[in-house]
Amino acid sequence: MTNWKCSNCGYTLEADVPPEQCPSCGEKCDFIDVSCYIPECDTTIGGVDKRI
Numbered sequence: 449m450t451n452w453k454c455s456n457c458g459y460t461l462e463a464d465v466p467p468e469q470c471p472s473c474g475e476k477c478d479f480i481d482v483s484c485y486i487p488e489c490d491t492t493i494g495g496v497d498k499r500i
C-alpha cells in the first residue's frame with residue numbers, strides 16, 4: 449500500500465493507486481506519494497515489523 453496525500457486539502461489515504469477524485473474535497477486533485485519516509489508513519493510500513 450502507498451500513502452497518498454491530496455495536494456489540495458491535505459487529506460491522506462492508503463491505496464495501491466491514488467483515487468481520481470479526492471474523497472475529502474471532491475476535486476480531481478494531484479495526490480502526492482507520502483509513503484513512510486517520515487517518522488510518524490513508522491508503524492504502517494507495508495506490514496514490516498521493526499521489532500524483529
Ligand SMILES: [Zn+2]
Nearest residue numbers: 454457470473
Ligand atoms: Zn482533497
